[in-house]
Amino acid sequence: MACMNICVAFLNKWILDPAFAAVSHSVKALLLFMTVLVSGQVFLRATTGRSIFWAEEVSLIAMVWLTFLALAMGIRYDIHIRLDMFVNWLPKRGKIILEYILNLILLFVTGMMVYYGGSLTFHIGMLSQLPATRFPTAVIYGIAPAVGILCCLQILSRLMGGPRSQLTQNFIDGIEYQEDTAKENNQDGEYKSP
Numbered sequence: 001m002a003c004m005n006i007c008v009a010f011l012n013k014w015i016l017d018p019a020f021a022a023v024s025h026s027v028k029a030l031l032l033f034m035t036v037l038v039s040g041q042v043f044l045r046a047t048t049g050r051s052i053f054w055a056e057e058v059s060l061i062a063m064v065w066l067t068f069l070a071l072a073m074g075i076r077y078d079i080h081i082r083l084d085m086f087v088n089w090l091p092k093r094g095k096i097i098l099e100y101i102l103n104l105i106l107l108f109v110t111g112m113m114v115y116y117g118g119s120l121t122f123h124i125g126m127l128s129q130l131p132a133t134r135f136p137t138a139v140i141y142g143i144a145p146a147v148g149i150l151c152c153l154q155i156l157s158r159l160m161g162g163p164r165s166q167l168t169q170n171f172i173d174g175i176e177y178q179e180d181t182a183k184e185n186n187q188d189g190e191y192k193s194p
Contacts, residue, residue, distance in 0.1 A: 007160070008162045011156075012162055015153065016150075016157060020076050020150075020154075023069050023073060023150070026069055030065055030066045037059050037062070038059055040052065041055040041056075041059075053132055054132040056132070057130050057132040061139055068144060068147040069143070069147060071151070072147045075106065075155065076154050076165075078165040078168045079167070088174070095171065095174075096172055104159070106155050107152060111152055113144055113147070113148035113151070114148035114149055115145075117141060117142075117144025118145040120144070121138045121141040122138070124137065125138030125140070126138050
């Protein structure tokens, strides 16, 4: 048990925490980049009648990457949709078991994302090119297995007893989400690492 705790602590401190910090910064940068690119494209079309020939393709790539990176953030901070109308009736032990089952399902889904995303990236993505930029289509598909691996590691950390988000802990403890309380305590998806 002590060995597993050490492994989980190592995984969180040296792999997941830095990786998710990079993901967070990447999401912000991609959002800013997409805003500037699309605004520039619209401005050029309106004022000069010309456009940046690669803007739509690059903004598509950025949007796909942004979507997958946001998925990873959603899994990390438990900011995904949670239907808990019936689950709230369960005792604390039942919620813990349900949370474990949900993490197993998420692990399966993200594992499939790694497998099929990797297959798509390496079998199809390397054979074709995007028309404007001439990038291989693997640029679009490659984010799926990368984010899938990151999500799998995060879920494995939770299954091995790693830290839970404050939202999940509140759910298990039966504390209803209240916006005022979350703002006061800065608990709006805050992640507590050991």
